[in-house]
Amino acid sequence: MRHFSPDAPARAHSFSLSSADAGLEALGAWREYPRVQQPVWPEESERAQVFDPLRSAPPLVFAGEVDVLRDRVASAARGEAFLLAGGDCAETFADSTADRIRNKIRTILQMSAVLTYGASVPVVKMGRMAGQFAKPRSSDVETRDGLTLPTYRGDAVNDYAFTPEARRPDPHRLWRMYTSSATTLNLLRAFTGGGFADLREVHSWNQGFTSGPGYDRYERLAAQIDKAIRFMAAIGADFDALKVVEFYASHEALLLDYEEALSRIDSRTGEIYGCSGHFLWIGERTRDIDGAHVDFMSRLRNPIGVKLGPTATVDDALRLIDKLDPEREPGRLTFITRMGAGKIRDRLPALVEGVRNSGAQVAWVTDPMHGNTITSSNGYKTRRFEDILDEVVGFFEVHEAAGTVPAGLHMELTGDDVTEVLGGTGEIDEAGLERRYETLVDPRLNHQQSLELAFLVAEMLAR
Numbered sequence: 001m002r003h004f005s006p007d008a009p010a011r012a013h014s015f016s017l018s019s020a021d022a023g024l025e026a027l028g029a030w031r032e033y034p035r036v037q038q039p040v041w042p043e044e045s046e047r048a049q050v051f052d053p054l055r056s057a058p059p060l061v062f063a064g065e066v067d068v069l070r071d072r073v074a075s076a077a078r079g080e081a082f083l084l085a086g087g088d089c090a091e092t093f094a095d096s097t098a099d100r101i102r103n104k105i106r107t108i109l110q111m112s113a114v115l116t117y118g119a120s121v122p123v124v125k126m127g128r129m130a131g132q133f134a135k136p137r138s139s140d141v142e143t144r145d146g147l148t149l150p151t152y153r154g155d156a157v158n159d160y161a162f163t164p165e166a167r168r169p170d171p172h173r174l175w176r177m178y179t180s181s182a183t184t185l186n187l188l189r190a191f192t193g194g195g196f197a198d199l200r201e202v203h204s205w206n207q208g209f210t211s212g213p214g215y216d217r218y219e220r221l222a223a224q225i226d227k228a229i230r231f232m233a234a235i236g237a238d239f240d241a242l243k244v245v246e247f248y249a250s251h252e253a254l255l256l257d258y259e260e261a262l263s264r265i266d267s268r269t270g271e272i273y274g275c276s277g278h279f280l281w282i283g284e285r286t287r288d289i290d291g292a293h294v295d296f297m298s299r300l301r302n303p304i305g306v307k308l309g310p311t312a313t314v315d316d317a318l319r320l321i322d323k324l325d326p327e328r329e330p331g332r333l334t335f336i337t338r339m340g341a342g343k344i345r346d347r348l349p350a351l352v353e354g355v356r357n358s359g360a361q362v363a364w365v366t367d368p369m370h371g372n373t374i375t376s377s378n379g380y381k382t383r384r385f386e387d388i389l390d391e392v393v394g395f396f397e398v399h400e401a402a403g404t405v406p407a408g409l410h411m412e413l414t415g416d417d418v419t420e421v422l423g424g425t426g427e428i429d430e431a432g433l434e435r436r437y438e439t440l441v442d443p444r445l446n447h448q449q450s451l452e453l454a455f456l457v458a459e460m461l462a463r
């Protein structure tokens with residue numbers, strides 16, 4: 001087994017800058033393909049005011065970092081690491097505050113500590129963060145009290161308020177998306193490089209939360225980690241590795257004109273990188289093999305993901321591999337399955353076996369959120385914690401039976417004490433959803449539910 005420690009990051013990051021114009025023409029081919037889920041922006045003149053500055057703005061992430069992440073994903077695909085991705089369904093500008101961002105980072109760090117300590121596996125940490133501002137929607141319009149307006153497509157496109165002005169797609173919001181992503185990444189880099197993420201802080205991450213089974217269990221784990229660290233200190237071990245952690249940013253690459261404007265040529269290799277985030281994924285609604293999103297992403301060097309829902313066939317998966325990963329490069333392609341607890345044991349085996357039999361190596365990640373969305377009797381879009389757990393268990397069972405590798409987890413979560421998902425040891429019931437339901441799009445695990453889930457996954461990984 002080849003070892004790396006995401007808690008002792010590679011120092012080989014290349015920060016070489018790139019030219020924003022030369023060689024990018026081929027990337028525009030997506031405009032020739034059918035495209036879905038794109039906002040209709042207003043006049044060309046107004047668009048230029050946004051896209052020209054975006055094209056010449058500094059990249060948000062750097063090619064060297066993206067290359068390291070590709071290696072990390074490859075480790076996860078081989079079972080030598082576990083990928084943990086989490087964050088909001090949709091980030092909002094209003095909630096991109098220091099406190100909220102810190103709470104999300106802290107939740108992912110705590111979950112990672114649980115997984116690493118419980119299952120002795122390095123965790124590749126990734127936020128659905130610093131760019132997750134655009135949403136695919138099942139309908140283009142929304143009707144309330146006889147008024148029909150464009151649907152909310154995320155803060156990158158329009159405003160949630162239900163007025164004609166608010167719902168009008170405004171390309172100036174893309175500049176806000178860029179700056180919010182930059183300030184979020186700035187915090188991320190500060191927190192993960194400046195001592196906040198030091199494993200010796202494992203206790204302090206739990207402070208300020210009310211007690212509950214999830215926290216108590218975490219406290220006990222933190223005490224064990226502390227003991228191990230004191231033992232290491234006593235024998236004179238070097239702690240530099242604990243001070244800095246790698247933490248990557250990911251989002252759905254939905255708005256192709258934004259993603260194109262943030263793509264850059266790496267001056268070392270002449271290859272094109274999407275520089276809006278390290279890891280980019282294609283959603284369930286935009287993964288058409290002959291569509292614009294797949295063409296666009298096929299031209300980037302980043303590690304990429306494709307969501308696969310219950311209707312995905314082996315043929316879909318193999319054609320996506322041929323188009324997006326023709327070289328069969330380790331770490332290049334991740335399939336993020338989101339089948340639903342009731343379907344995963346039925347649908348996933350054929351996909352996993354078909355891909356395995358083709359000889360391709362992808363990273364298989366579970367998103368146990370999007371196949372389990374229901375509406376509560378009091379009208380909330382929610383999910384049951386038990387369904388989420390059941391889909392994760394099903395994911396591990398299917399991979400065990402097929403002899404393939406469960407490489408990671410992709411979650412919608414927040415670091416705050418919201419009440420959006422039913423159940424968990426906090427026993428949120430339908431009436432409880434009213435207490436603190438804050439999401440504008442999909443329901444997220446709260447902090448305690450996220451820790452509970454991490455303990456469960458650690459047990460399955462340790463088997």
Ligand code: PEP
Binds near residue numbers: 285307
């Ligand atoms: C999402 O991740 O928020 C999402 C919309 O997922 P999917 O494409 O799997 O429906």
Ligand code: MN
Binds near residue numbers: 089370412441
């Ligand atoms: Mn979602």
